Amino acid sequence: MKRVLMLVAAVAVLAGAAMVKPIPAVKVEKVNDRIYALLGPTELPNATNHGYMVNSTLILGDKAAILIDTGMSDEVGAHIRKAAEKLTKLPITHIINTHHHGDHTLGNVVFQGAEIISSESCKKLVEDTGADWIAIAESAIGRKLPNTKAIPASRTYASQSRTPVEINGVKMEFWVPEAAHTKGDMLVWLPDDKVLIAGDVLVNTTTPNFRDAEVKKWVQTLADLQQFPARTVIPGHGPLMTMKDTAAMHKRMADFYAGVEKVYKDGGSEGDIRQKVSLKDWQKLKHFDEQMGGNINKTWLEIEAANF
Numbered sequence: 001m002k003r004v005l006m007l008v009a010a011v012a013v014l015a016g017a018a019m020v021k022p023i024p025a026v027k028v029e030k031v032n033d034r035i036y037a038l039l040g041p042t043e044l045p046n047a048t049n050h051g052y053m054v055n056s057t058l059i060l061g062d063k064a065a066i067l068i069d070t071g072m073s074d075e076v077g078a079h080i081r082k083a084a085e086k087l088t089k090l091p092i093t094h095i096i097n098t099h100h101h102g103d104h105t106l107g108n109v110v111f112q113g114a115e116i117i118s119s120e121s122c123k124k125l126v127e128d129t130g131a132d133w134i135a136i137a138e139s140a141i142g143r144k145l146p147n148t149k150a151i152p153a154s155r156t157y158a159s160q161s162r163t164p165v166e167i168n169g170v171k172m173e174f175w176v177p178e179a180a181h182t183k184g185d186m187l188v189w190l191p192d193d194k195v196l197i198a199g200d201v202l203v204n205t206t207t208p209n210f211r212d213a214e215v216k217k218w219v220q221t222l223a224d225l226q227q228f229p230a231r232t233v234i235p236g237h238g239p240l241m242t243m244k245d246t247a248a249m250h251k252r253m254a255d256f257y258a259g260v261e262k263v264y265k266d267g268g269s270e271g272d273i274r275q276k277v278s279l280k281d282w283q284k285l286k287h288f289d290e291q292m293g294g295n296i297n298k299t300w301l302e303i304e305a306a307n308f
């Protein structure tokens with residue numbers, strides 16, 4: 001009898017395990033001999049993708065590797081690390097965070113011993129909002145993440161700076177604009193490779209998220225970004241981009257901001273925006289329905305505050 005019960009229990013455990021789908025595979029895109037884009041799914045975080053939604057970038061240096069953005073939990077971080085280990089035997093000695101959002105930073109915890117690099121503001125935001133981001137991740141995927149901790153950077157770069165550095169023999173430039181997708185974005189330009197890694201300042205085929213954005217400064221950052229002669233652009237979410245794609249995003253954002261501002265200056269209200277501002281190009285993007293209401297509201301409040 002006891003044996004039968006144990007067998008039933010074992011079968012139940014196995015069936016339960018089978019029902020939990022693994023984290024979706026990392027889509028590897030080789031950019032050149034030393035750069036790989038590790039593309040994540042483009043769904044919003046949920047129980048099925050375990051919060052895996054971010055694009056990471058693996059850069060192979062002379063004796064060690066560099067990883068940009070680490071996923072939304074320790075599990076996603078380990079998943080990305082495993083994908084990196086299939087591509088190289090080099091240890092990952094440096095982590096770069098493009099901004100503080102949990103989907104880009106909460107995997108830092110599995111890269112112990114690596115130096116973590118971000119903008120100064122990103123570091124502060126990880127310290128101040130890390131616990132909130134763990135709660136957001138847990139609620140999105142529907143379970144606790146007991147081993148996820150927010151680990152801030154130990155090496156930082158000031159707002160409105162452009163700093164050439166060399167890490168593991170790879171020349172790069174860290175560009176920290178005043179603000180864009182967040183107040184702490186940092187873009188990475190690789191001059192020898194002509195590759196730009198943009199975090200969520202650029203997203204492709206999906207609706208950008210304005211939650212912590214400064215929309216007007218984001219539009220300016222997208223204009224400034226046009227000076228980079230990039231062969232390949234790696235966005236924070238979605239497929240790889242060309243500079244032409246970045247110009248299209250700049251135009252879409254600039255037209256939207258100008259349209260909302262015009263409604264305001266003509267004495268209209270937030271409720272008029274969907275009638276008076278063309279959202280035709282936005283409607284093609286994924287997650288338009290979930291994100292655009294918040295984006296309109298954020299932009300409206302920003303313009304209202306600027307004109308007060």
Ligand SMILES: [Zn+2]
Pocket residue numbers: 054101103104200236237
């Ligand atoms: Zn993101």
